[in-house]
Amino acid sequence: MDLSHMWFNFFSIFCLTGSSRAVGEFCKDYGEEFERVFSVPGESAMLNSTLRAPNVFNYTIVPHNISWYNSKTWRELTREKGKIVVRGTTLWIFNIEMEDAGYYVCIIRTPYGCFKQSNLLIVNQTIPDKCGRPYTTEQVLTNKANDKLSCPLTQHIRIVDNYTIQWYKECELITNAGNPLWGRFKTYNEKLLVDDVRPEDSGFYTCIMTFNLEGHRGRISDTIEGTVKMSFSLVPSVVEPLNNIIKADLGSPLRKRCRVFVPGVGKHRVSVFWAAEDKFISEKISEDNFQEPKSERKAENGVWLERVLNFPVVKEEHFYLNYTCQVSSDRAFVSAFFTLLPTDANHLLPLWILLTGLLMLTGSAFIYRPFKIDIVLMFRRMFPFLYTNTDSDGKVYDAYVTYPSLFGGEVSGEAEMFALHMLPQFLEGKCGYKLFILGRDSLPGQAIVDAVEESIQASRRLILVYSGTTFCSRGHSDKDSPVEAWQSFERQTAMHRTLLEGSLQVILVELEEITPTQLAFFPESVLHLRRRQGAICWWKSSRVRRNRGLKCGGCREMNEGEDRRGELASASVFSPSLSSSSRFWKELRYYMPVRGKRMSCPERTAC
Numbered sequence: 001m002d003l004s005h006m007w008f009n010f011f012s013i014f015c016l017t018g019s020s021r022a023v024g025e026f027c028k029d030y031g032e033e034f035e036r037v038f039s040v041p042g043e044s045a046m047l048n049s050t051l052r053a054p055n056v057f058n059y060t061i062v063p064h065n066i067s068w069y070n071s072k073t074w075r076e077l078t079r080e081k082g083k084i085v086v087r088g089t090t091l092w093i094f095n096i097e098m099e100d101a102g103y104y105v106c107i108i109r110t111p112y113g114c115f116k117q118s119n120l121l122i123v124n125q126t127i128p129d130k131c132g133r134p135y136t137t138e139q140v141l142t143n144k145a146n147d148k149l150s151c152p153l154t155q156h157i158r159i160v161d162n163y164t165i166q167w168y169k170e171c172e173l174i175t176n177a178g179n180p181l182w183g184r185f186k187t188y189n190e191k192l193l194v195d196d197v198r199p200e201d202s203g204f205y206t207c208i209m210t211f212n213l214e215g216h217r218g219r220i221s222d223t224i225e226g227t228v229k230m231s232f233s234l235v236p237s238v239v240e241p242l243n244n245i246i247k248a249d250l251g252s253p254l255r256k257r258c259r260v261f262v263p264g265v266g267k268h269r270v271s272v273f274w275a276a277e278d279k280f281i282s283e284k285i286s287e288d289n290f291q292e293p294k295s296e297r298k299a300e301n302g303v304w305l306e307r308v309l310n311f312p313v314v315k316e317e318h319f320y321l322n323y324t325c326q327v328s329s330d331r332a333f334v335s336a337f338f339t340l341l342p343t344d345a346n347h348l349l350p351l352w353i354l355l356t357g358l359l360m361l362t363g364s365a366f367i368y369r370p371f372k373i374d375i376v377l378m379f380r381r382m383f384p385f386l387y388t389n390t391d392s393d394g395k396v397y398d399a400y401v402t403y404p405s406l407f408g409g410e411v412s413g414e415a416e417m418f419a420l421h422m423l424p425q426f427l428e429g430k431c432g433y434k435l436f437i438l439g440r441d442s443l444p445g446q447a448i449v450d451a452v453e454e455s456i457q458a459s460r461r462l463i464l465v466y467s468g469t470t471f472c473s474r475g476h477s478d479k480d481s482p483v484e485a486w487q488s489f490e491r492q493t494a495m496h497r498t499l500l501e502g503s504l505q506v507i508l509v510e511l512e513e514i515t516p517t518q519l520a521f522f523p524e525s526v527l528h529l530r531r532r533q534g535a536i537c538w539w540k541s542s543r544v545r546r547n548r549g550l551k552c553g554g555c556r557e558m559n560e561g562e563d564r565r566g567e568l569a570s571a572s573v574f575s576p577s578l579s580s581s582s583r584f585w586k587e588l589r590y591y592m593p594v595r596g597k598r599m600s601c602p603e604r605t606a607c
């Protein structure tokens, strides 16, 4: 055939130049095999010929014989009791002696020609004090991780029978089970598993394999230099999504984050991807959903990775799918998902509109503005079934409460009193809301930034309590400036994004009237919110009216009607009006998440 002709021409060129001293025949010489074989006296060695390969000849169709020769004697090595086994492409030499070192030549003969190659066997004594082989390969153990070493004899294992492997560290046998010295070590097939790696685990490890091969009993060993890598990244954990159901309105935007914590120090190689039912979601910004680039933030003992799945507009076809955040590292593959469902109150909406419409028709358009809050709250009380229950939205808290001391402002006892006592007393005690208040609810020892960010993410609202001096610079060093502190607080937490993107509804609670001078010190994000949505003013209903005669410009327009009442109340500054106080709580409740069928707040409350 053409092919064989080609092969023949090929050989004649080579075989004339390449000479074989072995058997007086001309073989194409493939030189010296790159991989050398190391052994020690008393053990066995396996040499493998790489000539039986597609780049040499087509061994699947061309018949061939494999022979091995010792280069010193040019004697063909065939099966020899207690010493030699030839199996396939491999030559096994048992009970190695120093004299066995040297070149072994493999010749493969085919009807069209032959090929030869030499393999070098190096025999050295074991290193006396280390009990290991003189030639070692390096394997890395990762500090603090559960890691493993692999015995490099996997090629041998495939061929031999009845093998057992024993591991030594330096000269000591690593014994399984029951030995406290080796409690963190466990042998598993050709692996040595090491739990909770420590720096002192570095050193020389030797695996010794005893085996049978065609009636011969042999032993082969290899030594690994285990080095402990101090920089490490452990198995990542997905903090969000929560494998739960997320509800969204058709046509509304939705952003869902995948948050992953990778414990460890140093470089990590962790990738984070969003997939919908195993279909990778595009990274290109588009009308359809896409994944934003991965972001990364260093923490004390690891790194936070985050990737947002962005639905510019939630469409019909986005519903009833599982969105999975897939995280892979060289240590593990982990994932978490959420299922997107349509908000179920949608079909009730027309009823709501109808009822509201009826109310407005009965001449109430007139009184609606001032009493909008009352009407809305009344609706919530009377028709709880009209509202979507927020319990299944994956959030843990109804509101996250932040007050001056958190970002370094001057802590007035008042603000603290309000945030730590009055607010929870009413919202938690009377209305059954669940609040997160830093200092009260964060775990001791938990890194502040992590606690803040996690808790904000797990909250439906953010209540920002501030007074006139909260953001005022004292004019000392920049580090102490509350505005600086606020900015760094914002940057460190999700606040900045939250405030700017409006992804979390923020409720501003103003404890006292703010003067224009104080206002000038306010951070842009707060000013922006205050302008856009106004604040709920506590001072209107309490005695905290220090800056008399000033209007709370940022307060809600809808309170116009209420303003007059507020003025009346403030006339008696030292006797806070019960009704206006209840007015404040009403307004707060109005902005809090709807409770649905859960317990409802008392209508008239004195705090």
Ligand SMILES: *[C@@H]1O[C@H](CO)[C@@H](O)[C@H](O)[C@H]1NC(C)=O
Pocket: 048, 049, 050, 051, 052, 053, 089, 090, 155, 156, 159
């Ligand atoms: C011997 O070498 C061949 C060709 O490189 C390879 O396919 C085979 O796995 C090797 N066998 C052993 C036991 O190392």
Ligand SMILES: *[C@@H]1O[C@H](CO)[C@@H](O)[C@H](O)[C@H]1NC(C)=O
Pocket: 054, 058, 060, 061
């Ligand atoms: C070897 O021969 C078989 C059968 O003719 C053929 O399918 C295969 O592609 C050949 N392989 C090479 C490397 O030439």
Ligand SMILES: *[C@@H]1O[C@H](CO)[C@@H](O)[C@H](O)[C@H]1NC(C)=O
Pocket: 063, 064, 065, 109, 110, 111
């Ligand atoms: C292989 O060896 C057998 C037996 O020694 C012999 O009959 C056959 O011709 C040889 N084949 C080749 C390709 O050398």
Ligand SMILES: *[C@@H]1O[C@H](CO)[C@@H](O)[C@H](O)[C@H]1NC(C)=O
Pocket: 101, 122, 123, 124, 125, 134
């Ligand atoms: C191993 O033996 C070779 C000779 O066979 C010698 O050249 C080499 O230095 C020895 N190496 C060690 C590490 O003992």
Ligand SMILES: *[C@@H]1O[C@H](CO)[C@@H](O)[C@H](O)[C@H]1NC(C)=O
Pocket: 161, 162, 212
């Ligand atoms: C493997 O070991 C078992 C029991 O020790 C023995 O019966 C069997 O013959 C051995 N197999 C080989 C191939 O040596």
Ligand SMILES: *[C@@H]1O[C@H](CO)[C@@H](O)[C@H](O)[C@H]1NC(C)=O
Pocket: 320, 321, 322, 339
């Ligand atoms: C989403 O995943 C959950 C849990 O694995 C499974 O029960 C549910 O059937 C999946 N839903 C879809 C739409 O594939």
